Amino acid sequence: MEKVISHFKKLVNINSPSKKEKPMADYLVDRLKELNFQVTVDKGGKNMGDTGNVIGKRDGKGQPLLLCAHMDTVESTENIVIKDEEGRISTDGTTILGADDKAGLVAILEGIKMAGENTRPLEIVFTFGEEAGLNGSKALDISQFKSKNAFVLDSGGDVGTVIVKAPSEIDFAVKIHGKAAHSGVNPEDGVSAIKIAGIAIGNLPMGRIDEETTANIGVLNGGTSTNVVCPLVELKGEVRSHNFSKAEKIHDQYKDVFEVAAKEMGGKIEWISEVVFKNFEVKKDEDIILYLKKKFDALKLDMVLKPRGGGSDANILNNKGIKTVNLGVGMEKGHSKEEYITHQNLINATKLVKTLVEVED
Template identity: 40%
Template sequence: MVNKERIIHEFLEMVQVDSESGAERQIADLLKDKLTVLGLEVVEDNAGSHIEVGQTTGNIIGTLPANGGKGPLLLFSAHMDTVKPGKGVKPIREKGIISSAGDTILGSDDKAGIAAILEALRVIEEKQIKHGGIQVVFTIAEEKGLVGAKRLDYALIKAKLGFVLDSGGSPGEIIIKAPTQYSFKAAVKGKAAHAGIAPEHGINAIVVASNAIANLKLGRIDKETTANIGFISGGVATNIVPEKVVVEGEARSINPAKAKEQIDHMIEEFEKAAAKFSASVDIEPVKQYDNIDLAEDSLPVQIALRAAENAQIKPHLGQTGGGSDANVFNGQGIACANLGIGMSKVHTTEEFITEEHLVENAKYVVEIIKVAQEIGA
């Protein structure tokens, strides 16, 4: 039922539309038009105005009313933004593979997900497939920390279960576990002094931060938990005892309690180091997103498993150490799995996707809609 050339043509069209994070206006307008033509009621929220000055594009929410089906209202989502370098993408289609010309990313992350959703909507319209209603959410600023999903106007979202198409695994991968993540920024303040004349009058903020970091559990903590220090900045000159240093890091775990325990440990070590050297530290954790923890017998997982079988795609239940919009949706009470869509080497100029995976993704979404009608009523 999926039109191979149609979905490939649409994918090629979309990847050539510039949409780096913060500049999604053009792709948003294109998608609003496409969803409207497909019969969806389309709304753009004001999420962009909450993100940064000059960001005017919001999330796109499309709703297709039930057409006589008895299944649940389903949510399908993908993000509109891409990473850099994402301007002037020139896709190359060769021997069943689509890649960029080599000087930009391709943008299959996540326009392959968008293409699958659009093609599935066309198929259910053409074949008059019954459903209990569909909501489509195309988010902004996913690559900037899932900000679009966090700022989404959830008053517009009525679906209670859904699927995000944004995992790098092959079609059939169903992510049912993903971590809670906390981040922190520690501003350590010591005391400036001349490093050559009176260093004993100073408090070296870099030394304080180094002491804290040396006592941190970092890297792979256990099979569920990781932690990292990713940014350090401070000091003015080699002849000045540095008064201030800023350290940024994170902790994440499939187990929310372990994530909280790890971030608390990191904060405690910075506070202990500051006290040891008579310095001060301004540090506060921020929960970036909630975890995904879907039971194998939960409705979205059961729908996804049976749909994969119907589409002749081998299913695989998996977990990831990364976050996606699905984390945010689950945190909002929407039971949501993240699906593999076959994008490869994302965030690099070697990014590619196969034509076969593009087609399989659309088939899979169609089957999810059909199966939801069968077992979700």
């Protein structure tokens, strides 16, 4: 299994931040061709970076299966310095490691390689721009695939972790327009956008709304000088819920409260919002879970079904009609310079892919 570890290190040395994934895409195209896949790169990234999704297809026996991982990292890993101590791989702390999601990439490549040619028909998608908003999976033409089930390899937690539930997310941005005036000479002629924001925020639920819903305003900018009644404030926030109708309801409440506060103060707002992804849930008695349980049992690994507070390519694939779960591949402290992964999880993830793709007796 030393090849798995060395291959992972090779992948993390390929710098592939969002919108700059082409070196990784080129590398993956070559590796899939070596595994006898028919490979294409779609045009999905035409206006969002330097590559599209890498798509590989290979014939086999039985029901087709789709495997997915993303090529991009949340930030650059240029000049990465890898530390490998006591079975744990990290960096020297100056960059992220990029195990999110290069652990998924290596597990797919090495797992298929270990399985040889005696596999199910396989469909592979290496997506671009996942960290920038699930852009690759959103741009994916799902009609080209025959698989009814898919596994995304892109979750933290030990191998055995299965993400079966993830929320919807609605992002919003609001511009609050007031009216400038000299705060010491004629403040009564002004309309404070900051005050409008304060009134609105004070009348809104924030944080955990209920057991399946959260809301947050994470960005607030405004003002130019202490002697000017602030004419413009810009805010950005999000609503997440495992129930899409709840997410919509909270989003609409936020918009209404800002509109009312602005109107009462003599200001106005501009509101922009976007459904980033919709929620999904896979039940424990569905075929895809029963299939996974059998595979984990064969590997003597415990299967743990969990919800997740964030989205992934699994959200998009589910909502496009392919039953999908997100599998833990072992990366920890993702999106930070303390990110790490163990040898054992890399090996287990690879073994899992091998057993998932093999033809069953």
